[in-house]
Amino acid sequence: MSRPEQKAEDKANKDAETAPDASVKEDAGRQAQEDAKAEADKKAKAEAEKAAQRPHEDAKAEAACRTELKTLGVTFEEAPVVNDGAACGIDKPVLLKGLPGGVKVEPEATVRCEAALQVTRWLDASVKPSLEAAMPGETITVLSQASAYVCKNRNGAEEGKISEHAFGNALDIAGFTLKSGKTITIRPADKEPTLEGAFQRAITEAACLYFTTVLDPGSDAAHQNHLHLDVKERRGGYRYCW
Structure with a gap:
């Protein structure tokens, strides 16, 4: 070879x-x-x-909610159906633009009607009286929101349970603008010995009368600059307030 x-x-x-x-x-x-x-x-x-x-949205309940918003003097519009896949979306959303007394919502918020209704009740029954007690003569002109509807997991995590924001059930409140032009921003204030600190603590505690979840800057690192308020349905009327 x-x-x-x-x-x-x-x-x-x-x-x-x-x-x-x-x-x-x-x-x-x-x-x-x-x-x-x-x-x-x-x-x-x-x-x-x-x-x-994803919550079931009953047509009669949604209609009744809208009637109450109008009665209370809320400014809103019907928004297009939101459908971001099987998990995220709102069947009957509203675009929340203003609250009673000429309070603007900035930016405008896409949410379920129930979330808009509870924000209205909280503002009128708790936030406004607390502000009057802390700063007599001041009124709120703008409610600043940091997040309404958004398709995401809780705290923006890559995996895990989906956020109530993904159902339109939640609003993150960043602060308020007052008639004088002064702004009040949500911040860690658990031990702040000021009228603003007392005001924030008062409205946070009161929020649990209207929302089933209340997370403030003391709850965790993801909520250092806002109040997370949502209307998640829970068994037995349980509420998660931190």
Whole structure:
């Protein structure tokens, strides 16, 4: 056998020895398919669990809520249906533009009617009287909101439970502008010995009379500059207030 022929044969034998066995390749391919299916099933299950959290919006209840908003003097418009997949969305949203007494909502907020209604009740029954006690003669002209509807998980996490913002159930209150031009911003104020600190503590405590979840700057790092208020339905009237 000539030298070139010998080299070719040796190379062929070496390739045959080092080539993966066909059955090994087949097993690897099967495992990859099983892993991909398992991952897809996991994602589908997570989406189904999130979709199950989306609240049912009863037509009669929504109509009654809108009637009450009008009676209270709330400025709002009907907003287009929001549908960001199986989990996120609002079937019958409203665009909240203003609250009683000429209080503007900035920016305007897309929420479920129930969230708009409870913000109105809280403002009229608790926020305004607390402000009058802390700063006589002052009135609120603007309610500044940091977040209304947005499709996201809680605290913006990549995984985990979906936020009530994703259902239009929540508003994040960043602060207020007063008639004098003064602004009050939500901040850590648990031990602040000022009238503004007392005002913030008063309206935070009162918020739990109207909302089922109240998270303030003392609750965790994700809420250092706003009040998270939502109307998540819970069994037995349970409320989560921090």
